[in-house]
Amino acid sequence: LGRIIAIANQKGGVGKTTTAINLSASLAAADCRVLVVDCDPQANSTSGLGFPQDAERPGVYDLLMGAEPDAVILETAFDSLHLIPSSRHLAGANVELVDADGREQRLKKQLAKLRDRYDFIMLDCPPALDLLTINALTAADAVLIPIQCEYFALEGISALMDTVDSIQQSLNPGLSIEGVLLTMFDERMTLTRQVEADLREFFQEDVFQTVIPRNVRLAEAPSHGKPVMQYDLRSRGAESYLNLAREILARSGSR
Amino acid sequence: LGRIIAIANQKGGVGKTTTAINLSASLAAADCRVLVVDCDPQANSTSGLGFPQDAERPGVYDLLMGAEPDAVILETAFDSLHLIPSSRHLAGANVELVDADGREQRLKKQLAKLRDRYDFIMLDCPPALDLLTINALTAADAVLIPIQCEYFALEGISALMDTVDSIQQSLNPGLSIEGVLLTMFDERMTLTRQVEADLREFFQEDVFQTVIPRNVRLAEAPSHGKPVMQYDLRSRGAESYLNLAREILARSGSR
């Protein structure tokens, strides 16, 4: 049965989308059937997987409003990697669902129909602890937290963990931490080293062994609509996400 | 009469807070009276100016709910630089104000009382086109758009400009573009150069002459609760924000 992993952190620009795309592509390369769900109205996972912005294309917004999953799932150009796209429409869901019944559980109910068709369902979250992120955390088995080793990123951790706690207590008692992923890591910077030490102390063994280095190939790949392994397999960016996929597969005992 | 500038871009991690703090400190160093309003529940401008997180401290949330401005304004450790802080409470405003009358104009009404006391009022926005950002764009005379020269940042421009357009048509016809600021600029990267060319073509002379380089001192300063000029005046980061302040002052013909 497929595992649902939410990739979340309300701090902006920490590598949520880059992780959603490249971890998913790496898992698909290892013969997993993977579905990426773009829960961010910015729709960066959608374009990074080769689908230009299109406000008319049905996607996650429609899914939350009750559309059948089959009506919104897209096949990407990459084997066994599917996508439920997003568009700027999705920003409206935060307002429209405010008074709706079971507003936090909409995504969970819809993804339950898909668990037997995928090995992994990866949820790319927006940079906010809003209803979209709450829907993702409620639907997920685990949360993967990308984090830059910088001061503001450290500051936001307690708010994120409080949100995870409150979701575990009410909406999703089974939610666990998949891991904390250090991203854009530059070992030459003392700031990075200092924040890394703080994070490892706080999160202990929840921090992934794999660390994602700052690597320009990761920033270039999305402009070609491709994951980094298809854009430049020999890059450190591609190698680090393949290592992350191996680490996650080893933890869940499969493959 | 004070100018109100919103620092906005829904793309996360592009340097909104870093610009709010360091441009404000540079203007204050040039003897302007400056007020920073932290409109982001992450409260990074608040901590970057030396005020640790404190959910009990009154701030922007209270201002939006009708508190008197004098009850929430803080003096910082830096001459003629004041702050209206934020806390994670502020995230609740997005939901609580959904059905309220004049929900978009709350900040505008409150800041009107302060215009004669400051030369500049800088609004640090969250990474979302939500009610907080809309309040800031409705209250502002102009919007300053920090942007990284990377692909996903380019993608988000059209959604941001559409939001600015729709606010100009209804809530704030006087809203202009203060400028587009290229941040974390690394001239050695071809990706940066390509995206820069696209941005200059799209925004023409709205792009500031001043470009903010990637400079680790800018990332280190917030952990000391200081703007970069107080942390390391000789750094390229401090120099670039002083240049930006000069450019903005020259444009508005003062000083």
Ligand SMILES: Nc1ncnc2c1ncn2[C@@H]1O[C@H](COP(=O)(O)OP(=O)(O)OP(=O)(O)O)[C@@H](O)[C@H]1O
């Ligand atoms: N390891 C890396 N090395 C270099 N660039 C990176 C790396 N990871 C991400 N980037 C680039 O940094 C920027 C921010 O990353 P990304 O958009 O994935 O973050 P995000 O957390 O999804 O942002 P948002 O909060 O806006 O959703 C992007 O331009 C991306 O291409």
Ligand SMILES: Nc1ncnc2c1ncn2[C@@H]1O[C@H](COP(=O)(O)OP(=O)(O)OP(=O)(O)O)[C@@H](O)[C@H]1O
């Ligand atoms: N020019 C720069 N050089 C190096 N680091 C920078 C620069 N500008 C910002 N940073 C660092 O990059 C990170 C993102 O910047 P910042 O938090 O200011 O962006 P933001 O747009 O306010 O993010 P958010 O969308 O989460 O509000 C921070 O850790 C900051 O210290």
Ligand SMILES: [Mg+2]
């Ligand atoms: Mg993203």
Ligand SMILES: [Mg+2]
């Ligand atoms: Mg910020």
